[in-house]
Amino acid sequence: MDASRTRALRRGTVVPLLVAAALVAAGCTTPDSSAKQDGTTAPASLPMSVNDLQNQYLKVIKQVLPSVVQIQASQDLGSGVVYDDQGHIVTNAHVVGTEKTFKVTTANSREPLTASLVYSYPDQDLAVIKLDKMPAGLRAAAFGNSDKVQVGHIVLAMGSPLGLSSSVTQGIVSATGRTVSEGSTGGGTGATIANMVQTSADINPGNSGGALVNLDGQIIGIPTLAATDPNLGGGAAPGIGFAIPASMVRTVADQIIRSGKVVDSGRAALGISARTVLDDSYQPAGAAVAAVRSGGAADRAGLRPGDVITKLGDAPVTTTTELSEALAALRPGQRTTVTYQRDGAEKTVEVTLGEV
Structure with missing residues (x-):
């Protein structure tokens, strides 16, 4: 699926164990293992590998699920992951919205706990939100290394889809390195997020902010989006969900806990506000510069309001979303080119990117 066409969503494909069993059996059978001395055949047992896989699921669920919580704001419900032993919980910004206080239900609590927004x-x-009081026995989840995530890894998604707390779905890592643009309607933040993990595990409303877990019991991502299909009237595209990688979660959460805010976003910026413009056929034709921040990357490069950006580096730009996606693939301080139109003439200028 082309990342530039991926749009968010609403807030997977299960690997059949019977199929796996058949494949293992086909390669590992020993013809006389089930034959009795009287010539009859003993009941077939499941291959050991299937039992091992099931036991691993149970082990991971027992280990991680107590660290996944349900978060209730006044107008929304989502999930979160206990980040440390101080009561900090990481979740999605679209789960907390504009709220400052929340009710948090853990896997083992009978009554909701209270929490406040950190940032x-x-x-x-x-x-990040923080519990007003850390209950006994609540433990932090372990976050894995995003660089080691590979396509085909089996993963479990844990959260509260549709309010069904402590739910688990299963799938695989379908792709890595996806750049996804999140809608600003229906509760989304409008963010464009790079390096997301694509998964076939079901991501439903309420899963946002929960855990995408590998079979080592490590969080490899925070489920955030489920793709929509324009051909289905904007309905969910089954088996296509996205999670923010654990490395980015740690980077952001650590800054928030340490400084009370994000001080180093690592996200490239031109330092402009822009809007999508249409051509004579009413088709998107570029990102028109509406305002330029003084001293920013675009200002230093000589861009000004009214310029229409049509390319960033080698990436074509027909909408502000495509401009955001092109920037998401770059880093602050990196040099690139901006192609734009001014007074009917096409120009290209080199720019050193700033930071969001």
């Missing part, structure tokens, strides 16, 4: 960072759709 919300909509540009990466991440937020």
